[in-house]
Amino acid sequence: MTGKIRALVCAGALVAGLAGCSSSDGGDSGGKVTLTYAYWDNENQGPAMTKIAQEFTKSHPNIEVKLQFTPNKEYWTKLQTAAAGGTAPDVFWMNGPRIGLYASQGALLPLSDKIAADKMDLGKYPKSLVDLYTLDGKQYGIPKDFDTIGLWYNKALFDAAKVKYPDASWTWDDVRAAAKKLTDPAKGVHGIGAMAWSQEAYYNTIFQAGGYVISDDKKKSGFDDPATIEGLKFWKDLLDQKLSPTVQQMTDNDPIEMFKSGKLAMWYDGSYDASQYFKTEGLKAGVAPLPAGPKGKATVIHGLANVVYAKTKHPQEAWEFVKFLGSEQANRIQAESGAVIPAYEGLQESWVKSMPGLDLQAFIDQLPDARPYPVSKNTAAWARLETDAITKAFTDGQDVEATAKQLATAMNAALSQEK
Amino acid sequence: MSTAGRAVAVKAAARPATRRRLRDRDWVWGYAMIAPLVLGLGVFYLWPVVQSVYYSFTEWTLFGDATWVGLRNYEQLFTDPANGRALRNTFVYGGLSLLGIPLSIAVAALLGTRGLRLVSLYRTLYFLPVVTMPAAVAMIWTWLYNGDYGLVNYLLSLVGIHGTSWIAEPSTALYALVAVGIWTQIGYNAVIFMAGLQSIPSHLYEAASIDGAGRARQFFRITLPLLSPSIFFVSVLSVINGLQMFDLVYLMLRRGNPAREETQTVVSLFFSRAFEEGAKGYAAAMAVVLMLITLVLTVIQFRVQKRWVHYA
Numbered sequence: 088m089t090g091k092i093r094a095l096v097c098a099g100a101l102v103a104g105l106a107g108c109s110s111s112d113g114g115d116s117g118g119k120v121t122l123t124y125a126y127w128d129n130e131n132q133g134p135a136m137t138k139i140a141q142e143f144t145k146s147h148p149n150i151e152v153k154l155q156f157t158p159n160k161e162y163w164t165k166l167q168t169a170a171a172g173g174t175a176p177d178v179f180w181m182n183g184p185r186i187g188l189y190a191s192q193g194a195l196l197p198l199s200d201k202i203a204a205d206k207m208d209l210g211k212y213p214k215s216l217v218d219l220y221t222l223d224g225k226q227y228g229i230p231k232d233f234d235t236i237g238l239w240y241n242k243a244l245f246d247a248a249k250v251k252y253p254d255a256s257w258t259w260d261d262v263r264a265a266a267k268k269l270t271d272p273a274k275g276v277h278g279i280g281a282m283a284w285s286q287e288a289y290y291n292t293i294f295q296a297g298g299y300v301i302s303d304d305k306k307k308s309g310f311d312d313p314a315t316i317e318g319l320k321f322w323k324d325l326l327d328q329k330l331s332p333t334v335q336q337m338t339d340n341d342p343i344e345m346f347k348s349g350k351l352a353m354w355y356d357g358s359y360d361a362s363q364y365f366k367t368e369g370l371k372a373g374v375a376p377l378p379a380g381p382k383g384k385a386t387v388i389h390g391l392a393n394v395v396y397a398k399t400k401h402p403q404e405a406w407e408f409v410k411f412l413g414s415e416q417a418n419r420i421q422a423e424s425g426a427v428i429p430a431y432e433g434l435q436e437s438w439v440k441s442m443p444g445l446d447l448q449a450f451i452d453q454l455p456d457a458r459p460y461p462v463s464k465n466t467a468a469w470a471r472l473e474t475d476a477i478t479k480a481f482t483d484g485q486d487v488e489a490t491a492k493q494l495a496t497a498m499n500a501a502l503s504q505e506k
Numbered sequence: 507m508s509t510a511g512r513a514v515a516v517k518a519a520a521r522p523a524t525r526r527r528l529r530d531r532d533w534v535w536g537y538a539m540i541a542p543l544v545l546g547l548g549v550f551y552l553w554p555v556v557q558s559v560y561y562s563f564t565e566w567t568l569f570g571d572a573t574w575v576g577l578r579n580y581e582q583l584f585t586d587p588a589n590g591r592a593l594r595n596t597f598v599y600g601g602l603s604l605l606g607i608p609l610s611i612a613v614a615a616l617l618g619t620r621g622l623r624l625v626s627l628y629r630t631l632y633f634l635p636v637v638t639m640p641a642a643v644a645m646i647w648t649w650l651y652n653g654d655y656g657l658v659n660y661l662l663s664l665v666g667i668h669g670t671s672w673i674a675e676p677s678t679a680l681y682a683l684v685a686v687g688i689w690t691q692i693g694y695n696a697v698i699f700m701a702g703l704q705s706i707p708s709h710l711y712e713a714a715s716i717d718g719a720g721r722a723r724q725f726f727r728i729t730l731p732l733l734s735p736s737i738f739f740v741s742v743l744s745v746i747n748g749l750q751m752f753d754l755v756y757l758m759l760r761r762g763n764p765a766r767e768e769t770q771t772v773v774s775l776f777f778s779r780a781f782e783e784g785a786k787g788y789a790a791a792m793a794v795v796l797m798l799i800t801l802v803l804t805v806i807q808f809r810v811q812k813r814w815v816h817y818a
Contacts, residue, residue: 164781170569188784194569283762338674338763339652467783478764482676 118149120404125155125179127162131362131426138424139417143408150404170194170396177399178408181228181392183219187464189394190222196395197225201406207413211432215459216390222464228392229413230430232421234358235386235450235457236291238262238378242371244269244276244352253353255452257378259295259321262353266330269352279353280342281322281331283478285470286460288355290387293318295380300461301498305505308469308498310491317381319480323487334481346372358450362425365442376449388457390430469501555797562791568784579791589792591767592775596796599684599771600748600803606688607740610695611733617696618703633693640690644757647686648673673758679765683754691747695740702736703729734815742807749800752777772796 126136133156140152155176157165163185169175170189181189189195202209209217212230220228238253245252248269253261266278282288293300298315301308309315325331332345346354347367355377356364364372377386393412395405411417418431425441428450439447463469473494480490562579564572583589617628635643650657653671662669672682706729714724730737752773759766772792780789 167568167781167784188568192568283764333671334764335671335674336653338760339656339671340654465783468785471778471782474762475766478762479676479767482764 119151120149120401121151121153122178122401122405122408123153123155123176124408125157125162125166125176127157127159127180128426129156131359132421132424135421135424135426138420139412142416142420143411146411147404147407150407152408173398175396175398177396177401177405178393178412179396180231181220181394183389183460183462184466184470186220186227186392186394187222187462187466190225190227191464194397195227196397196399196402196405197227198229198395198406198409199224199226201410202226205410207410211415212413212430213388213390213454213457215388215457216392216430219390219459219462220392220394228394229409231391231393231412232427232430233388233390234428235388235453236287236355236357236377237374237386237449237453238376239346239354239356239364239372239374241346241349241352242373244349248352252373253375253378255376255449257375259292259378259380262378263325263330266325266353267328270330272329275350277332277351278330279325280337280345280351280355281325281334281481282337282342283322283334283474283481285473285477286387286389287357289319289322289477290458290461291355291377291385292321292380294385294387294458295377295382296321297380297382301463301502305463306502308495308502310473310498311495314382316488316491319477319487319491321380323481326481326483333483334478346370358428358447359426361442361445361447361450365425365445372445374446374449376453384453384456385458386453386456387460388454389460463502464505465501468504469498472497472501558790558793561787562794564787564790566787566790568786572787575787579788580795582788583791583795588767588770588775589772592770592772593799595680595769596749596751596771596773598680599687599751600745602681602684603687603691603744603748604741605684606691606695606744607737609688610692610740611699611737613692614696614699614703618700632696635690636693638690640753641757643686643690644754648758651682674763674765676765676768679759679763679769683751683758683769686754686758687748687751691744695744698736698740699733702733706732731816735817738807738811738815742804745803745807746800749796749803 124136124140126132133154136154140154144151162180166175166179175194181195201207207229209226209229213233216230216233217226220226220230238257240253242252245265248271250265250268253265262279269278270276290300293309293315296314296318298312298318299309300315322331326333331337332340332342332350337345342351342354343356343360343363345351346356347364347370349370361374364370377384393409395402395409399405413431415431415434418429418434419437421427422429422434422437423441425438428435428438435451439451476490476494476497479485480487561572563574563576565575565578566572613632616622617625617632622628649655651672653659653669653674656669656672658672659669670678673679710728710732711724714728719727750773751771755769755771755774756777759769773796776789776792776796779792780786
């Protein structure tokens with residue numbers, strides 16, 4: 088009897104296992120291959136992703152693409168667990184801070200040979216993005232889109248305070264002067280939002296001051312560099328002069344919402360938030376290139392890439408799909424949806440035109456001054472230290488210089504553990 | 507398993523066939539009954555514990571295999587200043603959550619008041635936070651604590667106090683979280699205390715009042731000693747829950763909150779080490795140490811209870 092039960096259990100497990108396998112892998116049913124494509128932004132980019140997948144199947148009838156959406160907050164945890172278990176999606180979105188870790192740990196398929204064999208021209212994408220996804224001379228991702236940062240401003244508040252709109256000629260001094268004029272404590276309006284966000288805020292000013300976040304050889308932190316500290320102080324001064332809400336206030340109330348509701352006159356934010364400002368009713372927003380610092384102009388450029396999972400069962404089909412994702416056709420679909428700036432050369436125009444009334448050209452015009460988003464092999468290990476330290480430094484009564492120097496020591500220790 | 511079964515069968519062979527089959531079946535059914543629980547506990551609790559201990563001696567990178575590194579993770583534990591801070595926060599959290607006990611006793615006593623109207627409504631209201639999803643609790647309290655528009659600060663402003671951004675201010679955030687933690691536990695604790703209060707025989711109170719003992723004296727000489735087993739049970743649970751504090755920290759403190767360092771608990775630090783930074787072996791060592799600390803504290807509580815817990 089026990090033997091029978093055992094056999095039954097085994098058989099049951101087998102059936103369940105098989106069912107599990109076939110449903111998760113997609114398998115080959117009738118010569119058809121199903122690829123899974125994972126991404127994290129459904130609200131803005133879901134429609135474009137669906138359309139791209141459909142178009143791909145039209146030209147590759149034997150390959151079907153299953154879209155797998157996971158909210159950003161859980162995306163990496165889920166992907167990491169799946170990759171460790173050998174069941175990650177065949178193709179998925181990748182970002183700058185994670186590429187080093189995923190590529191160096193062998194989770195991604197190197198694409199260099201396939202790029203060479205198919206004579207794919209990487210010159211069609213911004214060089215800083217192609218470089219972002221290159222590790223030890225191997226290409227791991229095909230750029231999907233890119234973003235730069237701009238100075239957003241509320242036209243109604245500028246008009247009321249009779250301040251000239253920002254333009255390409257602005258410098259840090261203009262920002263400070265305008266913030267002073269625009270701040271109106273009685274109405275709860277602040278001239279600017281000085282939030283301790285890296286990509287949107289202080290990375291840009293660090294570069295504009297001539298500083299750096301991480302050395303080119305990825306071995307040394309730049310946070311003890313005087314120019315870097317100057318870039319941080321730009322924000323700290325605005326906070327100290329009460330021209331911005333406190334960091335605590337902006338933690339309680341999302342500064343993006345504050346800008347939308349007319350509580351902030353100026354706000355540094357990326358091109359990826361353009362569509363939500365465009366859609367906000369009652370908000371007359373404008374955008375200008377980032378004002379120049381002591382060492383000139385600079386903006387952070389970052390962009391996503393499509394990558395192939397190293398253990399995919401269908402490397403050739405996955406590559407075909409990634410190649411399609413990087414094609415002019417797929418980029419055009421992205422551009423017309425307006426959600427992101429497509430990475431493919433010459434298609435930025437249609438993105439700019441997708442939101443009439445907003446001068447989105449400011450984001451494209453800054454490309455010559457764009458600086459790559461700072462990363463190393465294990466960015467996450469020091470990014471957490473950095474966020475905590477800089478946020479702390481931006482609160483009342485904290486000394487930016489001392490905190491930044493402590494951060495540099497801690498970050499150097501984290502970097503020394505990278506192999 | 508089958509050898510043992512055969513041994514039973516051999517022994518039973520001398521007996522009538524029907525009885526043998528019955529005994530045989532008893533044995534099978536006994537195991538069958540506890541199998542779901544044993545399997546569940548084994549697969550989801552015990553085996554992971556064993557694995558965690560093993561992995562705490564390895565370097566287990568994001569997707570790679572685990573390589574044995576001996577005690578290196580444990581050495582690192584003692585040199586990383588973040589661990590000391592997280593441990594201190596965790597102890598503060600575990601210790602302060604004991605404040606929930608007197609509050610819960612008071613609530614239980616009030617709910618047990620004879621002749622109280624709408625008692626089932628009150629009971630439901632006090633128990634609701636226990637069955638509410640932590641995510642919803644976190645969201646509501648995040649609003650209540652909002653520095654500019656929160657209800658807490660509005661109420662304070664009525665009495666002339668200018669409140670702060672409770673969960674974004676490094677000096678208040680930990681205590682604000684503790685308050686939420688206590689609030690969610692009061693209902694559960696109160697149920698245990700209500701059961702404890704009801705089991706105290708009423709003749710003790712009658713005898714005491716005949717002897718001239720007042721309400722306060724009755725409370726300290728009768729209620730409290732006879733409630734002590736419940737108090738002990740709740741305090742062990744509160745401390746263990748406090749040491750495992752994670753959900754509120756994770757849900758209420760958004761990225762970029764300046765109070766992160768002041769509120770980071772061992773488990774929330776464990777989460778970022780394991781799942782954000784990919785240092786899973788090191789994180790496993792943290793989990794093992796936390797388990798040992800919990801074990802030691804619980805053993806101490808069991809030792810000390812002999813001095814103050816009265817089992818009637």
